[in-house]
Amino acid sequence: KAGVTQTPRYLIKTRGQQVTLSCSPISGHRSVSWYQQTPGQGLQFLFEYFSETQRNKGNFPGRFSGRQFSNSRSEMNVSTLELGDSALYLCASSLAGTDGYTFGSGTRLTVV
Amino acid sequence: GQNIDQPTEMTATEGAIVQINCTYQTSGFNGLFWYQQHAGEAPTFLSYNVLDGLEEKGRFSSFLSRSKGYSYLLLKELQMKDSASYLCAVRPMFSGGYNKLIFGAGTRLAVHP
Numbered sequence: 001k002a003g004v005t006q007t008p009r010y011l012i013k014t015r016g017q018q019v020t021l022s023c024s025p026i027s028g029h030r031s032v033s034w035y036q037q038t039p040g041q042g043l044q045f046l047f048e049y050f051s052e053t054q055r056n057k058g059n060f061p062g063r064f065s066g067r068q069f070s071n072s073r074s075e076m077n078v079s080t081l082e083l084g085d086s087a088l089y090l091c092a093s094s095l096a097g098t099d100g101y102t103f104g105s106g107t108r109l110t111v112v
Numbered sequence: 113g114q115n116i117d118q119p120t121e122m123t124a125t126e127g128a129i130v131q132i133n134c135t136y137q138t139s140g141f142n143g144l145f146w147y148q149q150h151a152g153e154a155p156t157f158l159s160y161n162v163l164d165g166l167e168e169k170g171r172f173s174s175f176l177s178r179s180k181g182y183s184y185l186l187l188k189e190l191q192m193k194d195s196a197s198y199l200c201a202v203r204p205m206f207s208g209g210y211n212k213l214i215f216g217a218g219t220r221l222a223v224h225p
Contacts, residue, residue: 031211033211033212033213035215042199042215042216042217042218043155043199043201043213043215044215045212045213045214048211048212050211055211056211056212058212090154090155094211100145100147100157100160101155101157101211101213102157103147103154103155103156104154105153105154106154
Protein backbone atom coordinates (compact mmCIF):
# COMPACT_ATOMS: atom_id res chain seq x y z
CA LYS A 1 0.00 0.00 0.00
CA ALA A 2 1.13 3.56 -0.57
CA GLY A 3 3.03 5.24 2.24
CA VAL A 4 2.85 8.77 3.52
CA THR A 5 3.41 11.21 0.68
CA GLN A 6 4.82 14.66 1.22
CA THR A 7 5.17 17.33 -1.40
CA PRO A 8 7.30 19.04 -2.40
CA ARG A 9 10.53 17.24 -1.42
CA TYR A 10 12.66 20.35 -1.58
CA LEU A 11 11.83 24.01 -1.34
CA ILE A 12 13.84 27.21 -1.29
CA LYS A 13 12.14 30.36 -0.07
CA THR A 14 13.17 33.89 0.81
CA ARG A 15 12.83 35.45 4.25
CA GLY A 16 9.42 37.01 4.73
CA GLN A 17 7.67 34.72 2.26
CA GLN A 18 5.15 32.09 3.22
CA VAL A 19 5.10 28.39 2.36
CA THR A 20 2.55 25.59 2.28
CA LEU A 21 3.57 21.95 2.62
CA SER A 22 1.31 19.02 1.83
CA CYS A 23 0.94 15.57 3.33
CA SER A 24 -1.20 12.63 2.20
CA PRO A 25 -1.44 9.96 4.91
CA ILE A 26 -1.68 6.23 4.44
CA SER A 27 -5.16 5.30 3.31
CA GLY A 28 -7.38 4.79 6.33
CA HIS A 29 -5.15 6.74 8.72
CA ARG A 30 -7.02 9.63 10.27
CA SER A 31 -4.30 11.02 12.52
CA VAL A 32 -1.68 13.24 10.93
CA SER A 33 1.15 14.82 12.88
CA TRP A 34 3.82 17.28 11.81
CA TYR A 35 7.37 17.55 13.10
CA GLN A 36 10.27 19.87 12.47
CA GLN A 37 13.73 18.30 12.39
CA THR A 38 16.92 20.35 12.68
CA PRO A 39 20.47 19.26 13.53
CA GLY A 40 20.47 21.29 16.73
CA GLN A 41 16.99 20.59 18.08
CA GLY A 42 16.21 17.15 16.70
CA LEU A 43 12.59 16.23 16.04
CA GLN A 44 10.11 18.67 17.53
CA PHE A 45 6.34 18.27 17.52
CA LEU A 46 4.39 20.92 15.66
CA PHE A 47 0.77 19.73 15.74
CA GLU A 48 -1.56 16.79 15.29
CA TYR A 49 -4.82 16.61 13.39
CA PHE A 50 -7.51 14.01 13.67
CA SER A 51 -10.74 14.09 11.69
CA GLU A 52 -10.11 17.68 10.60
CA THR A 53 -9.56 18.90 14.18
CA GLN A 54 -6.31 20.01 15.72
CA ARG A 55 -5.91 17.81 18.78
CA ASN A 56 -2.55 18.93 19.99
CA LYS A 57 -0.05 21.71 19.37
CA GLY A 58 3.63 22.08 20.13
CA ASN A 59 5.54 25.14 21.27
CA PHE A 60 5.88 26.96 17.99
CA PRO A 61 4.88 30.54 17.17
CA GLY A 62 1.57 31.34 15.53
CA ARG A 63 3.33 31.66 12.17
CA PHE A 64 3.08 27.88 12.01
CA SER A 65 -0.40 26.63 11.24
CA GLY A 66 -2.04 23.65 9.68
CA ARG A 67 -5.27 22.06 8.66
CA GLN A 68 -6.70 18.72 7.68
CA PHE A 69 -9.24 18.01 5.00
CA SER A 70 -12.10 15.55 4.98
CA ASN A 71 -9.98 13.02 3.06
CA SER A 72 -7.36 13.23 5.87
CA ARG A 73 -4.85 15.04 3.72
CA SER A 74 -3.10 17.75 5.68
CA GLU A 75 -1.29 20.96 4.94
CA MET A 76 0.96 23.08 7.09
CA ASN A 77 1.68 26.71 6.46
CA VAL A 78 4.51 28.88 7.67
CA SER A 79 4.11 32.62 7.22
CA THR A 80 6.76 35.34 7.36
CA LEU A 81 9.59 32.87 6.98
CA GLU A 82 12.75 33.29 9.03
CA LEU A 83 16.21 31.82 8.43
CA GLY A 84 15.71 29.61 11.47
CA ASP A 85 12.75 27.91 9.82
CA SER A 86 15.17 26.05 7.56
CA ALA A 87 14.59 22.42 8.46
CA LEU A 88 13.26 19.07 7.39
CA TYR A 89 9.49 19.01 7.93
CA LEU A 90 8.15 15.53 8.51
CA CYS A 91 4.58 14.40 8.39
CA ALA A 92 3.51 11.17 10.06
CA SER A 93 0.25 9.29 9.99
CA SER A 94 -1.15 6.76 12.39
CA LEU A 95 -4.14 4.47 12.54
CA ALA A 96 -4.58 3.90 16.23
CA GLY A 97 -1.56 5.52 17.84
CA THR A 98 -0.27 2.39 19.53
CA ASP A 99 1.46 1.15 16.42
CA GLY A 100 3.68 4.14 16.04
CA TYR A 101 3.80 6.61 13.27
CA THR A 102 4.66 6.06 9.66
CA PHE A 103 6.68 9.02 8.51
CA GLY A 104 6.78 10.55 5.08
CA SER A 105 10.09 11.35 3.40
CA GLY A 106 9.79 14.96 4.44
CA THR A 107 10.05 18.37 2.83
CA ARG A 108 13.42 20.04 3.14
CA LEU A 109 12.82 23.77 3.42
CA THR A 110 15.68 26.19 2.98
CA VAL A 111 15.09 29.86 3.79
CA VAL A 112 17.60 32.28 2.29
CA GLY B 113 9.62 19.27 32.49
CA GLN B 114 10.29 16.74 29.80
CA ASN B 115 13.72 15.43 29.02
CA ILE B 116 15.03 12.49 27.04
CA ASP B 117 18.72 11.58 27.07
CA GLN B 118 20.59 9.20 24.82
CA PRO B 119 24.26 9.03 23.81
CA THR B 120 25.19 11.17 20.85
CA GLU B 121 27.37 8.66 19.04
CA MET B 122 28.35 5.01 19.26
CA THR B 123 30.55 2.75 17.18
CA ALA B 124 30.46 -1.02 16.87
CA THR B 125 31.84 -3.84 14.77
CA GLU B 126 29.95 -5.83 12.17
CA GLY B 127 28.53 -9.00 13.73
CA ALA B 128 28.68 -7.65 17.28
CA ILE B 129 25.93 -6.59 19.70
CA VAL B 130 25.27 -2.98 20.70
CA GLN B 131 22.98 -1.51 23.34
CA ILE B 132 21.68 2.04 22.98
CA ASN B 133 20.36 3.50 26.22
CA CYS B 134 17.63 6.08 26.72
CA THR B 135 16.59 7.76 29.95
CA TYR B 136 13.55 9.97 30.22
CA GLN B 137 11.69 12.32 32.50
CA THR B 138 8.22 13.23 31.29
CA SER B 139 4.88 14.40 32.60
CA GLY B 140 3.29 10.99 32.88
CA PHE B 141 4.06 8.14 30.54
CA ASN B 142 2.05 6.42 27.86
CA GLY B 143 4.58 4.47 25.85
CA LEU B 144 8.11 4.58 24.49
CA PHE B 145 9.08 4.21 20.84
CA TRP B 146 12.32 3.54 19.02
CA TYR B 147 12.86 4.72 15.45
CA GLN B 148 15.70 4.22 13.00
CA GLN B 149 16.68 7.03 10.67
CA HIS B 150 19.23 6.69 7.88
CA ALA B 151 20.88 9.88 6.71
CA GLY B 152 18.58 11.86 4.46
CA GLU B 153 15.65 9.53 5.02
CA ALA B 154 12.50 9.45 7.13
CA PRO B 155 12.47 7.74 10.53
CA THR B 156 11.10 4.20 10.46
CA PHE B 157 9.32 2.55 13.36
CA LEU B 158 11.27 -0.15 15.21
CA SER B 159 9.52 -0.89 18.48
CA TYR B 160 6.96 0.19 21.05
CA ASN B 161 7.01 -0.52 24.81
CA VAL B 162 4.30 0.47 27.24
CA LEU B 163 4.79 -2.20 29.93
CA ASP B 164 8.02 -3.14 31.70
CA GLY B 165 10.09 -5.84 30.09
CA LEU B 166 11.72 -6.91 26.89
CA GLU B 167 10.13 -6.86 23.44
CA GLU B 168 11.98 -8.90 20.85
CA LYS B 169 11.64 -8.45 17.13
CA GLY B 170 14.21 -10.32 15.08
CA ARG B 171 17.68 -8.84 15.54
CA PHE B 172 16.24 -5.89 17.46
CA SER B 173 14.99 -5.93 21.07
CA SER B 174 13.76 -3.10 23.24
CA PHE B 175 13.57 -3.02 27.03
CA LEU B 176 11.62 -0.72 29.32
CA SER B 177 11.71 0.01 33.05
CA ARG B 178 9.06 2.58 33.88
CA SER B 179 10.12 2.92 37.53
CA LYS B 180 13.63 3.87 36.43
CA GLY B 181 12.62 5.96 33.42
CA TYR B 182 14.93 3.83 31.33
CA SER B 183 14.89 1.98 28.05
CA TYR B 184 17.42 0.38 25.78
CA LEU B 185 17.51 -0.83 22.22
CA LEU B 186 19.59 -3.94 21.63
CA LEU B 187 20.87 -4.68 18.15
CA LYS B 188 22.34 -8.12 17.53
CA GLU B 189 24.43 -9.48 14.66
CA LEU B 190 25.18 -5.98 13.49
CA GLN B 191 25.25 -5.32 9.78
CA MET B 192 26.73 -2.39 7.90
CA LYS B 193 23.20 -1.28 6.97
CA ASP B 194 22.48 -0.74 10.67
CA SER B 195 24.62 2.40 10.54
CA ALA B 196 21.97 5.05 11.23
CA SER B 197 20.57 7.31 13.90
CA TYR B 198 18.37 5.69 16.52
CA LEU B 199 15.70 7.88 18.05
CA CYS B 200 14.06 7.29 21.41
CA ALA B 201 10.62 8.90 21.77
CA VAL B 202 8.18 9.06 24.66
CA ARG B 203 4.45 9.69 24.54
CA PRO B 204 3.51 11.67 27.64
CA MET B 205 0.33 10.70 29.45
CA PHE B 206 -1.29 14.12 29.58
CA SER B 207 -0.28 15.39 26.19
CA GLY B 208 -3.75 16.69 25.41
CA GLY B 209 -3.87 14.39 22.46
CA TYR B 210 -2.99 10.89 21.64
CA ASN B 211 -0.24 11.28 19.12
CA LYS B 212 2.32 13.71 20.46
CA LEU B 213 5.78 12.22 20.86
CA ILE B 214 8.76 13.77 22.57
CA PHE B 215 11.95 12.73 20.79
CA GLY B 216 15.47 12.45 22.08
CA ALA B 217 18.27 13.96 20.00
CA GLY B 218 19.15 10.54 18.61
CA THR B 219 22.16 8.25 18.77
CA ARG B 220 24.31 8.04 15.66
CA LEU B 221 25.56 4.47 15.31
CA ALA B 222 28.49 3.67 13.03
CA VAL B 223 29.09 0.00 12.21
CA HIS B 224 32.60 -0.86 11.03
CA PRO B 225 33.80 -3.99 9.22
